[in-house]
Amino acid sequence: MDETSTSKRVSAPLLLDTAKALSSELRLRILQALSEKPMSVSELTKVLGVAQPTISINVQMLEEVGLIETAQKLGRGKICSRTCDSLILDLPVVPSESLKVKEVHMPVGMYTSFRVNAPCGLVNNEGVIGNVDEPSSFYMPERAEALLIWFSEAGYVEYSFPYVASSDPLVRELKVSAEVCSETCGYNEDWPSDITVSINGMELGTFTSPGDFGATKGRLTPVWWKGGTQYGLLTEWSVNETAAYVNGVPSAHVTMNDLHLSPDRPIVVRFEVKPDARHRGGLNLFGKRFGNVPQDIKLVFSR
Incomplete structure (x- = not known):
């Protein structure tokens, strides 16, 4: 990981939703494509060769768990950006008096x-x-x-x-x-x-x-x-x-x-x-x- 890489910590209560978002080859390809630069939904459609409605649904799933951020840009529609380059996972533990x-x-x-x-x-x-x-x-x-x-x-x-x-x-x-x-x-x-x-x-x-x-x-x-x-x-x-x-x-x-x-x-x-x-x-x-x-x-x- 280079000096400009960013990490995101995923706490135990959020693990399941994050894992579901990552359990798709297409969503992983979207994250991979966005590692180079932010792209619009239409640009992702062209790069990945997948229909725009499918891209939009999968972008939304990644956005819901904070792996992608989107913003509206005049003339380009929704621009998608990756929020991090790596994940730190906090695995669940059994509650105890020591924790x-x-x-x-x-x-x-x-x-x-x-x-x-x-x-x-x-x-x-x-x-x-x-x-x-x-x-x-x-x-x-x-x-x-x-x-x-x-x-x-x-x-x-x-x-x-x-x-x-x-x-x-x-x-x-x-x-x-x-x-x-x-x-x-x-x-x-x-x-x-x-x-x-x-x-x-x-x-x-x-x-x-x-x-x-x-x-x-x-x-x-x-x-x-x-x-x-x-x-x-x-x-x-x-x-x-x-x-x-x-x-x-x-x-x-x-x-x-x-x-x-x-x-x-x-x-x-x-x-x-x-x-x-x-x-x-x-x-x-x-x-x-x-x-x-x-x-x-x-x-x-x-x-």
């Missing part, structure tokens, strides 16, 4: 503060909570049962987690993970949104969701949910004693000391699309019985 202190699972409807714009809404097992596109529905007590919440453009939802590792002075890392994607009317798989996570007011980094995914039914999405957003991407933000990371890639010069954690105060986690974000494409936040990942928002305390 993991505690983890807390927070239902998506248990937020303590919010600012949202319509289109917005919440759904539970039975259907819509309150009224669609009315931010006042976010105050309803039934929000605690929400399986999916969404808002468009800029806004945030904020959660107060307990500091459950107060008896252990060796906590050196926090990880926040959730299934997320962009939000627009109906769905649009090419609709980027910059989703920023902060803990106690310190920004850990921004994940750019490539789209609002609705073309394929979510594995856990209820059968009565017709059309619209179907699933998101499992995304992880973390911070340790040296830096913060998004999906294992360094993202901010924030450390555990900057969070000023205390057993007598909550840990405030905010999911936000900032008003000054480049891509103000809204947010969908999925609970454990909606989308593709059987998980609520998870906060992990690690040694």
Whole structure:
């Protein structure tokens, strides 16, 4: 690997989706072609001799796991770039007291503060909570049962987690993970949104969701949910004693000391699309019985 090569760290929760994206000869050929230079979808079609719709579908799969970035260029359509030259894989381990202190699972409807714009809404097992596109529905007590919440453009939802590792002075890392994607009317798989996570007011980094995914039914999405957003991407933000990371890639010069954690105060986690974000494409936040990942928002305390 030369000095200009870049590496991407794949954390254990993201291994399966990344492995699926790499389990295709065509997708490997796309990555190989992009090692030389960025190309448009039409250019990839010519180089690889494959129909454009097939290229587009496979580019999207690589984009969803962060191996490809795309951008619209006037006159050239969607330009695809490879994000890294090598992968570092964090293999899963059996949780033990020597590795993991505690983890807390927070239902998506248990937020303590919010600012949202319509289109917005919440759904539970039975259907819509309150009224669609009315931010006042976010105050309803039934929000605690929400399986999916969404808002468009800029806004945030904020959660107060307990500091459950107060008896252990060796906590050196926090990880926040959730299934997320962009939000627009109906769905649009090419609709980027910059989703920023902060803990106690310190920004850990921004994940750019490539789209609002609705073309394929979510594995856990209820059968009565017709059309619209179907699933998101499992995304992880973390911070340790040296830096913060998004999906294992360094993202901010924030450390555990900057969070000023205390057993007598909550840990405030905010999911936000900032008003000054480049891509103000809204947010969908999925609970454990909606989308593709059987998980609520998870906060992990690690040694």
